[in-house]
Amino acid sequence: MGNLEPESRLGMVPELKWLRGIITERALTRGDYLMAGGIRSDYYIDKFKLFADPAVLRRIARLFASVVSDLSPDLVAGTELGGVILATTVSQMTNVPMIVVRKTAKAYGAFADEFVEGPYSEGQHVLLLEDVVSNGREVMGAKARLEELGLKVTAYAVINRGLAPIKSLIQFSLPRGEAKLEN
Numbered sequence: 001m002g003n004l005e006p007e008s009r010l011g012m013v014p015e016l017k018w019l020r021g022i023i024t025e026r027a028l029t030r031g032d033y034l035m036a037g038g039i040r041s042d043y044y045i046d047k048f049k050l051f052a053d054p055a056v057l058r059r060i061a062r063l064f065a066s067v068v069s070d071l072s073p074d075l076v077a078g079t080e081l082g083g084v085i086l087a088t089t090v091s092q093m094t095n096v097p098m099i100v101v102r103k104t105a106k107a108y109g110a111f112a113d114e115f116v117e118g119p120y121s122e123g124q125h126v127l128l129l130e131d132v133v134s135n136g137r138e139v140m141g142a143k144a145r146l147e148e149l150g151l152k153v154t155a156y157a158v159i160n161r162g163l164a165p166i167k168s169l170i171q172f173s174l175p176r177g178e179a180k181l182e183n
Contacts, residue, residue: 015063019170023159026050037135043174045159047082047131060158061089063169067127068094071154074124077101077116079142082131086158090129101128101142115145122150130157136164 026049033044051057068076068090076098078087084100091098099118106114120126126146130139136155143153160168 016170035134037137045132051085057089061093064090067156068096071127073127075099075120075126077126077128079130079139083129086131087129125152128153128155132159132161133157133164133166134162136166139166
């Protein structure tokens with residue numbers, strides 16, 4: 001169901017079932033889609049249909065409370081764009097400060113050429129949050145940029161829909177074709 005530790009996952013079973021159901025109900029569409037990693041898929045998860053509802057976003061962010069408790073990070077980080085929304089909400093709910101990791105370096109202002117927005121110190125532990133990962137290329141790139149700055153990073157996603165080496169609340173995949181949505 002998810003990639004949490006077994007004892008953490010057991011208490012979350014109803015919430016993870018809710019998450020799977022809300023994804024299927026509100027965010028899942030079938031068709032032919034080009035994914036961020038360049039591969040094609042016959043389904044797409046539109047996380048903004050989840051994040052647009054404040055009650056749903058808060059409930060998803062609450063699922064990270066046990067992750068924050070277990071890891072005790074110094075900072076929560078989010079990747080552009082959905083990860084930032086998630087990290088902001090988790091930061092607000094856990095009172096852990098946050099930073100933002102850009103996809104490309106900032107090209108203007110006082111801190112041009114920087115990928116990270118917000119204060120951090122070398123050696124801090126960062127919980128890097130992503131919304132949906134398929135191959136994990138973007139979040140792994142963000143993790144590498146943070147590690148280059150001397151930060152210790154644990155990457156986590158709400159949904160892992162592929163084989164990315166990223167821990168997630170839920171592994172969500174559908175067989176190709178006209179499969180049932182209950183997986």
